[in-house]
Amino acid sequence: MAKFRTKTGKGLQAINTSSLPDIVFMLLFFFMVATQMRETEVQVRVKVPEATEVKKLEKKSLVSYIYIGRPVSQLVAMYGTEPLIQLNDKLVSEEGVPYESIQDFVLFEREKLPEADKNKMTMSLRIDENISMGKVDDVKKALRRARALIINYSARKEYREQGRRR
């Protein structure tokens, strides 16, 4: 009974908020650790296909990104609507098979890696599912010439019901 009479008594008791910063800091640290800053601005529209056999890319430091897609709507005026190749953050303007751009890109990226990891460099190909293979084959050809042979076709995980076989 006495519970309800406090109002008339000493007025509202303030909630103790001294532990609030601790809680917020905890959340803060969680997000700081979990955050991966987006280093590159993707200038092409990429919707990667779905696949069931995808694996996680383990070591982020070994990965360089190649995007292939149509330019985002803000850049259509500048580049048109034809598919473009973007290497990490640079758009490729080279005509035909981009041997030189990719060669330079691979050398540059490989230079950044420690000696022991140089041959483990992985190229993540983030390619829009509606792009025709011609562009992709050009990139693959250039990668072969640049000796960047480990590639990863980026894809989202697709879940399929089990036991389809037989």
Add this chain to the structure above:
Amino acid sequence: MARSTPEVNGGSLADIAFLLLIFFLVTTTMDIDTGITRLLPPEPDPDQMDQQVQVNKRNVLVVLLNRSDLLMVGGEVMDRLALKDKTIEFFTNPNHSIDLPVMEETEVQFPPGSSSLLPADGMWRGEVSKGVISLQNDRSTTYGKYLQVQNELVAAVNELRNDFCRQYFDKDYEDLNTADPVQQEIQDGIRQIYKMNISETEPKDIGGRN
């Protein structure tokens, strides 16, 4: 000056922390990069361009994707979902058919004592397929379709590896811990038995004229 140091007001600490928190909340992207990892073949030496590797016809399964994204496997039009079973049949050759790849007697070394189904020295003796899948596409094939086909081929090999691993080591192939040298050796062994033999030939315009 005679006063003792006043206590720092900690009331705004929470506000500052909130500000930072919201910043990180907004900039966080939680997506993990996933994908199918493949190895490209090294570029052939220009001097050796003419030396085409001769492979027996029965050892090759031609998977063809044309410009209209139609799939043809070994000469017949096929649905994508049937490709996995076809690939498994191709790599295992269960009935020792003369149209399917040659199975070669092979010995593969596994860590001794790692499985009760293997002899004590850990030597596996059995047949390993000499089959190679040749994946060909047109320049106008859509990438999404191409990757689906890649996915089915990889799925087939993964399933074979997984079946083997479960049978002998009572474990999923994916669960093998490569940091452990014994399990790494098991993985290498299984990879020798079921190789990811997918060759990607130089694409050509196979779609013909319109």
